[in-house]
Amino acid sequence: MCGCIFVIDRFFSSIMNYFWKLFGGTSANSSSKKRLKMPIVSIAINDSFHAESSLYRLNRKTILHIIPGSSLLGRRVALYCNVPVTDKGEFIRSQYVHLNWFNRHGKKFTDEDHPHTEIIELDVFCEIEIKRAGSFHFYFTYEGSDSKTPQGSFYIQIEPNISVGVDGLQVIPLDAIRCQTVLSKCLGPLSTWENKLSVAKHSGYNMVHFTPIQTTSE
DSSP: OHHHHHHHHHHHHHHHHHHHHHTTOOOTTHHHHHHHHSOEEEEEEOTTOEEEEEEEEEESSEEEEEEEOGGGTTOEEEEEEOOOSSSSSOOOTTOOEEEOEEOTTSOBOOOSSSOOEEOOOSSOEEEEEEOSOEEEEEEEEETTOOOSSOSEEEEEEEEOOEEESSSSOEEEOGGGOOEEEEOGGGSOSGGGHHHHHHHHHHTTOOEEEEOOOOOOOO
16 A cells, blocks of 8 residues: 555656646756755854954855854844845845744744744754845844844855856856956047957956946036
């Protein structure tokens, strides 16, 4: 009987995956397998943790865990960030979302209506999957605090993936970029740009940043 149940379960799972792929989805197990391959980086937060002067550099396709330090034990904490939920759409720096807390078994025990949770153990975490490059801000608050400012905050910098070539398969490490900024308005007629920019090429630069071109005010 157990063997029959196992075969039926496998058959049902195969059918569901087939229709999921047929309508543009992916395998039911593919997302979990992808997440298993993604590296996990942890950042610990503590009371009065203001780390604006610190730089946390992460790669895209990274899972970030924010974990509490011992100074947060007994406090009711809520964590917010302005990391976009998806890798598409406009990024609004002033738009923050609440991050849920999970226990060590991965069970969520907060929601939007009750964002603060009491830290009674240190093996809890907030999790967010990094999908977009850029600089993002995190902050946390205490429930019942009279302070109008957050009790702690920090920034993370997500490095972009830069690729070149017709097929875009050649990835360039950020440390390999040598960029020169040129003042576009000082380059003169467009027909003379190639000769002027060739100097940067022969000097060893492999990227040119053009300042924005603005219309002349009347």
